[in-house]
Amino acid sequence: MHKDSKIYIAGHRGLVGSAIVRKLSELGFTNLVCRTHKELDLTRQKDVEDFFDSVRPECVFLAAAKVGGILANSAYPADFIYSNLVIQTNVIHAAYLFGVKKLLFLGSSCIYPRLCPQPMKEEYLLDGKLEPTNEPYAVAKIAGIKMCQAYNREHGTNFISVMPTNLYGPGDNFDLQNSHVIPALIRKFHEAKQEGRDKVVIWGSGTPRREFLHVNDLADACMFLMSHYNDSEIVNIGSGTDITIRDFALLIKDIVGFEGELIFDTSKPDGTPRKLLDVTKIEKLGWTPKIDLNEGIRQTYEWYRMNYS
Secondary structure, three states: OOOOOOEEEEOOOOHHHHHHHHHHHHOOOOOEEOOOOOOOOOOOHHHHHHHHHHHOOOEEEEOOOOOOOHHHHHHOHHHHHHHHHHHHHHHHHHHHHOOOOEEEEEOOHHHOOOOOOOOEOHHHOOOOOOOHHHHHHHHHHHHHHHHHHHHHHHHOOOEEEEEEOEEEOOOOOOOOOOOOHHHHHHHHHHHHHHHOOOEEEEEOOOOOEEOEEEHHHHHHHHHHHHHHOOOOOOEEEOOOOOEEHHHHHHHHHHHHOOOOEEEEEOOOOOOOOEEOEOOHHHHHHOOOOOOOHHHHHHHHHHHHHHHOO
């Protein structure tokens, strides 16, 4: 990518898309193309093709997606599989039709089997059954990966796919019904502290292990791969370390300053027992994360206080 390359960021208002826009701007890229949902509905094929035909972006970051935690995935499985399949199909096909030089597709670590060997290597994709609580979302993301690979093979495109671990950071969704674990816990602890409550209830047993990556590190990795990677095979992006939900909750509790008790509701689902990515591949390419989890959570909490409280 050149500094004046026309770059389209699909989903620029989301957690990932906004971080990519910040990174591109920070690095001096001046020709960024963004459209709100009102300006361009990515679920409408003709609208997407008309947009690509008129704008002719050279590079695309496909960060647009319908996302959410266990509750949202369980409650709206049809919405998750439909929206994600349609969005990515329209954008990937239009990128091919109108000569996009390079596209980066954002997948998810949930594409790997529920009982996948740990840490999860890229080659473990489709080696077992998926986690039931987010299967529709995972199936859609796997379809996106296979679509990019198929277009590369048949049409000679340069579409790459990356699999980030659990993300957090500024711009996250803090809605308790639809958010992921980090923003949900930050909000729960903050509100409990503000209201003087003596306990916070957390879904599940607290024993599952999760890996977390600051979204600014993900944006940095995406820029690195757009410059240094041109293969069809997927690439994991993560920190390479994990933590139990219980210990993670205690970390957030300390950062927020909540002094009450933690109650783990074991009647609620835990999800996948462990999700740790093998990041050997991207490390060998020359990239590693820079933001420590403790400092990253402190930054995210400050952003939440400034924007939500």
